[in-house]
Amino acid sequence: MDKDRSSENGHKMILGAILFLALVLRFGVVYVQGPELLLNSDDRWYVQSAANWLTTGTMTFCSDSPSAFIGPVYPAFLAVIFSAFGSDDQGLQAVRYGQAFLGVLIVLLTYLLARRVTEPRTALLAAFLMSFYPPNILINGLFLTETLFTFFNLAYMLLLVKLSHEDQLSEKGETFLFGLLGAFTALLALTRATSALYPAVFMVYLLWRRKLPLQRWFRNGLVLCMAFCIFMSPWWIRNYVQFDRFIPFSTGAGDPLLLGTYVDMEGIVDGVGPDWPTGNGELDLQEKYKQYAIERLKENVPKEPWRYLKWYTVGKFLLMWGGPFMWPSIWDNLRPWVDYYHQYLMIFAFGGAALALWRWWNRRKDLEGIGGGLQHDQVPRDRWGAGGQFLGPLLLLSIPVYYSILHNLYFGFGRYNIPFMPLVLLFVSYFIVEVYDVLMGVRKGDYAKGILR
Template sequence: MFRITGVSRSAKLYLFALMAFVGIVSSIIVLVYNDYFFLGDPLKPNNDDVKYIQTSRLLLNEGVLAYNTGDKPSAFIMPGLPLILSGFMALFGQEDGGVIAYRLYQCVLQVLSIYLIFWLGHRIFNTRTAIIACTISAIYLPDYFSSGVILSETTFRTILLLLLCVTIIALERNKARYYLLLGALTAAAAYFKPHASLYPAVFLVLWWRHHIPWRLMLKYALLMAGVYILLLTPWWIRNWVTFHEFILFTSSGGSPFLLGTRIHGQLPPAGFFEAYPQYDPKTLFQGSDRLAVQKGIDIIKYGFTHEPFKYLYWFTAGRWMELYFHPFYSRPIWPITRPDMNVIQKILMIINMLGICWALIKHRSNRLLPLAAALGYFTIIYIPFVAFNRYGYPNMILLILFGSYFIEQLLGYFSKLSSNGLRKRRTVTS
């Protein structure tokens, strides 16, 4: 399905060498740095990564999925990561062995991602763009940090790349089996990040541009929805049996919608608490999702009324900045420090944004649309919710593909200038 055709032998050799490089280097990094990548304290679970380890042990030993609730069942998180990590623990031990195996599994996913990046770059743009994108990914240190940290970002990024690849194939071949696979991949993504669930909505635009008959649209939509529902049903049954209520995804103690109203972590303007005396600064951001929605609506309403430009920025360009301009790099890897990576990230993002603009102007092709639609969806979906670098990391490779196209075009332009100059010199000499 993902065969690479129409590519020179030298380009394929470079790709496989790059894959080997990423596999070896990422494995060495996670083995040498090992527990350096912990964001919390394993003895006192105080961060998502060490909480995931605790959850996975409990799931393996007691068959109970609990997070932030001791040994009592909860629906605080989706079960994707604990299921995989507990599987590695069952095979390699519940202490270092299982955790190291999980890190090495993420290294394998990084290698697979290099291949998928090449496939996408070649299909959407050209071989040189694919080579540049893979090279950038191979030296992009947040990828190696992501291999070492016990979080779901590496797995989700791989599923995202597979979603995009299968989207392109489904549009090209127009066969039902690819839409069944898309439904399965969307469900797999939802087991890690529920916001992926509405990804099939991008097909409304893609089908329209590809002139797909409405009957086929309906058929494919039902196929994706049917597989998605079938694969999410075990989660819904578990929640119904455990909590005697239907929980679509999670029922957490902190609302992403409410937290998303905090501009740089600050409280609302002082006047907000005068206008809404029922809220207290100490408890405003506490409570469950059900109670939080109205709070968030009230904050947004007040903010857009009294500080419209500030809130407009926060829910547009501010989201973009929070997602993409801060690297997912909480544990620096020698020799690049966090301040160094901050600068590199900003430079890379400027190139990526130039690439988006250039591609939209110069690369007006249906081949570009799935990439633009995926990036648009996975960015816009965060506008109402809390957004930060960890959530933006899986999308960085989509941005890098645009940036790589810009670099390729720039190299082509300078190469043409150089060739023209050489031709002129030869003409003058002769």
Template sequence: MPKHRMWIGTVLLIALLLRLSALAIYGLDHLSLHSDDVGYTNGAIRLLETGMLTYKGPTEPAHFATEPTVKIMPGQPLLLAAVFLLFGSGTLGMYAAKIVMIGIGLLGIYGIYLLGRYIWGTAVGVIAAFLLAVSIEHIVTDNLLLTETPFFASLVFLVYFSVRLARERKPVHFYSLLLCYMAALMFKTTVALYPVLLLIYLLLQKYPFRLLMKQAAIAAAVMLMVLSPWWIRNYVHYHTFIPLTAGEGNPLLLGSYQGKGYPNRPPQDELMKNLKAEYANVTSFEFQKIQAEVAKQRIKLWWETDRNSFIESYAWLKPKILWKDSFYWVEIFHIKEADVHAAQWRIVKFGLLAFLLSFLLNRKGRKELFLLFSLLGYFTVVYSVYFVFGRYNEPLMPFLYLAIGVALVSIWQSLRTGLAFWRQSRSDT
């Protein structure tokens, strides 16, 4: 067996054993947030029973569970529904769903390995994959029925095929890229503007303009065919054009209470309580629109009354919260949440330093480093508009692990080169 296969095989085996051990030791009830994961699960069950896509959050009115939703994309309920169709929605089905999520998590680990190996070599890919395999946060997340795991798997292969397309310009990579983009979009709409980053990257790679325009037209036609049923479904239910989702009202409103200097009259809890009481009988879609309008009024007031704190909050404090916070709400293997949270900011700072060192020490793959850094910057900007917390950095951390791998290998190669030069100088004298 080639050494590179042995290395990644070992990493994947470690990842599998850690994730299955967590599932075997802690079981279904402990490995649950009793929040969004339950919402997705119930939505999948109802999808099988009625054919209707629904979603009810943990604190939302009960009638949201029985009405069509446009708060989420259909990816996660469809994925879970497929598992429940085969194994039922009882205990067996729940374990099967978690094992499927673990499998998708392993696919994401393999994807970060492929990306690192293709650009910088096997050692970089193995380091990044190993860091992801043993990340306690990702071990837990791969045991939860959330969108983060399938979204990351789609995203990492989206980036991988983007790089291969730019370098090799083969049709198979273009269609693979397009498939991964559509898959990622089905789980999180935040990826929607990725084509802008891809365009910049392809232009930096001197991608043929005529071919670029041709493939852009094909991509637009495919996306039109794929999304048309979703648009029609949304129009039938809501009598308006909704391209992706209309669930940004709540996170936009909560985000207007994050940072410093924000208007705090009424306080957040009081405002949410009043809105739920006043609009108890409206649909989920209408309630999201109401929250969005209240959020816009608050944001406007914040800007007019304390512009400095507004800029500081959205440009610095909220991005810092996004990256400093950890997503480890379920403790396993006697590892404390406080310890993981304390390590998070150190890892992020080391990862950002790794980007700088990688760029300075390694001429190979600088344009790809730019793509990855732009990707992290893009998601930071998008998420910081809304309420931010550690869960949103979960699919992004592996790209920091990749930068760490590049930096470590670059430092090692520089030391070896320096040592060889020193030895040659001594032998010459």
């Protein structure tokens, strides 16, 4: 008992040191480099959108006309801070410090998620890696959706794990949590529209994982959908009044769809092709982009089917996951080191995912003893390591798989992998701790040796 209490206190001290490190790095970068952290890209339009919203009451993007090109959550986040500090340099720095604080909370949520599904050493290592991974620090100082979305998404994942692996929920408690999941999905979708369809994946997973009676499953799904619609309805009403049409999430799908038709980004300069059509306003332009994207695919896929097949599978996957997000004009001297570091992280993450899946598959007979067989999405402890156990590896893997498929249909690059780096680093940490246990000769039930205790 004393050893357990001592170990728990030691873990808390280490976690405190990791959070302090995360705080110093993020606040230090904002303090030293704050005014330099501008891309003059999407960030400029987010800032303009929030400032216009405050002064005119109208949400805009890239112009002074009403817009539904992006969801309203991130501009609203900026507008709240601007309302207190202004939208000048002081207000911009306030946003950066606010996002830096969210970055520290993201490290904490990474620990809490990893602790919930694995064990303390893996959780501490994941939080430590998250605290100093350079793109995670850099993004906190930029006016982009990634910081806010990562924070929301980690809280969302904790809710998913609770709903799928908590067996002590009352009927009322379960109903409440599914309503909360619907509201949370709306929040995510209004930050990034790609989130909207993930609940369909989760509900299929839940039916498989928990073998819920169909009536209960349908009831929970209905509660989820109702809460989602209720929280989305102000946006839907605003768009219908403003544009006289139903716009469920955003009007910005045409741009990434068209961009994604250019294999290896050939012919693209500053995110635009020289032959892109022009339009009369946002809605018309995005519709023309969609039509032109379809025309390009109809014309080019028959000519080079294998090249396009590779691009829409491996090519776009590597574009999104193969490198870190490091803006060329910022931290140039770190770029080669961060490239190598990211690539090693991805290799270790694949190793951790493969190890978890291999253990899960090979221990399925043991799981049958506690009922359900493969329906139990967990890796039980085994003789190969003191940590061993992993709860919900398939659930967690479904999230990057879902977003990878969506971005393969449209477009993605290194910036879009940042919200899912906590999951990547969780699997990295799982792999490192398990390999460490094997090398140190640790077995099931033993007290770990060395520094990773």
